[in-house]
Amino acid sequence: xxxxxxxxxxxxxxxxxxxxxxxxxxxxxxxxxxxxxxxxxxxxxxxxxxxxxxxxxxxxxxxxxxxxxxxxxxxxxxxxxxxxxxxxxxxxxxxxxxxxxxxxxxxxxxxxxxxxxxxxxxxxxxxxxxxxxxxxxxxxxxxxxxxxxxxxxxxxxxxxxxxxxxxxxxxxxxxxxxxxxxxxxxxxxxxxxxxxxxxxxxxxxxxxxxxxxxxxxxxxxxxxxxxxxxxxxxxxxxxxxxxxxxxxxxxxxxxxxxxxxxxxxxxxxxxxxxxxxxxxxxxxxxxxxxxxxxxxxxxxxxxxxxxxxxxxxxxxxxxxxxxxxxxxxxxxxxxxxxxxxx
Ligand SMILES: [Zn+2]
Ligand SMILES: [Zn+2]
Numbered sequence: 001x002x003x004x005x006x007x008x009x010x011x012x013x014x015x016x017x018x019x020x021x022x023x024x025x026x027x028x029x030x031x032x033x034x035x036x037x038x039x040x041x042x043x044x045x046x047x048x049x050x051x052x053x054x055x056x057x058x059x060x061x062x063x064x065x066x067x068x069x070x071x072x073x074x075x076x077x078x079x080x081x082x083x084x085x086x087x088x089x090x091x092x093x094x095x096x097x098x099x100x101x102x103x104x105x106x107x108x109x110x111x112x113x114x115x116x117x118x119x120x121x122x123x124x125x126x127x128x129x130x131x132x133x134x135x136x137x138x139x140x141x142x143x144x145x146x147x148x149x150x151x152x153x154x155x156x157x158x159x160x161x162x163x164x165x166x167x168x169x170x171x172x173x174x175x176x177x178x179x180x181x182x183x184x185x186x187x188x189x190x191x192x193x194x195x196x197x198x199x200x201x202x203x204x205x206x207x208x209x210x211x212x213x214x215x216x217x218x219x220x221x222x223x224x225x226x227x228x229x230x231x232x233x234x235x236x237x238x239x240x241x242x243x244x245x246x247x248x249x250x251x252x253x254x255x256x257x258x259x260x261x262x263x264x265x266x267x268x269x270x271x272x273x274x275x276x277x278x279x280x281x282x283x284x285x286x287x288x289x290x291x292x293x294x295x296x297x298x299x300x301x302x303x304x305x306x307x308x309x310x311x312x313x314x315x316x317x318x319x320x321x322x323x324x325x326x327x328x329x330x331x332x333x334x335x336x337x338x339x340x341x342x
Pocket of ligand 1: 003005006007008009017018020021022023
């Protein structure tokens with residue numbers, strides 16, 4: 001037990017020789033600088049402080065900026081802080097921060113005010129994007145006679161979704177530009193890692209062949225070589241939804257993935273898994289977008305009656321047990337025989 005040098009009372013713990021009450025008496029516990037600068041990106045509208053950027057509404061960004069600048073005496077720990085702000089003039093807010101503190105287990109309070117000034121700038125991501133910065137190019141190519149432009153657009157969509165999901169945690173990931181070219185599309189990407197991830201994703205999703213090519217484009221400040229990588233992704237002629245020929249039978253290709261493919265036999269509607277190594281022997285019979293629609297005139301258990309889409313004769317077709325049949329059914333004609341495509 002010691003005594004406070006100011007009031008003489010007994011104190012369990014002293015701070016600079018003072019009891020907690022005397023230590024707190026008249027002392028400014030928290031401070032804020034006269035003003036705090038908050039950056040806003042004129043291009044994307046995100047707010048930044050230091051090197052950290054995030055999408056926020058203006059008042060939240062203003063109050064966060066003030067709270068983050070709050071300093072305390074070294075004996076205190078901030079338990080919580082609440083800010084309230086008022087716009088003084090355009091782009092300048094006065095902000096008061098009220099903080100709950102803990103000093104040696106003794107609760108205390110402190111308050112301070114500052115001016116938060118919003119400054120227009122362009123964040124690093126936007127300046128790179130606006131400057132056409134890129135580190136990799138994804139070249140998606142397909143045989144134009146076999147693969148429709150719809151498939152190419154769908155592949156572009158996949159890449160856009162992948163980039164979106166990565167950019168949530170990494171602001172430096174973006175698509176610089178996408179250009180349609182003869183036989184496909186070129187997608188310029190801000191990083192090598194996202195180019196590699198997109199190439200792998202397309203390879204799994206489409207059974208696409210991929211190749212990569214390095215190009216030395218210069219040296220970084222630290223003398224390290226800087227590369228650009230081009231990922232060439234060649235889509236195969238077959239695609240989920242197509243009717244294919246495989247091992248002498250006809251199937252609907254229902255799924256392509258990194259592990260292989262799923263196909264459904266058009267004769268008995270049994271599903272079958274096909275290994276990736278067997279997939280190169282798939283031959284497209286009819287692309288999904290070229291399948292015909294036949295008008296359904298009757299249904300009887302596992303059979304439907306349709307009008308042949310070419311000659312309008314009535315044809316009986318087997319359908320899978322429990323299949324949902326609407327007013328029309330997808331069909332394919334193989335060697336003069338019509339099949340229902342599930
Ligand atoms: Zn005292
Ligand atoms: Zn920006």
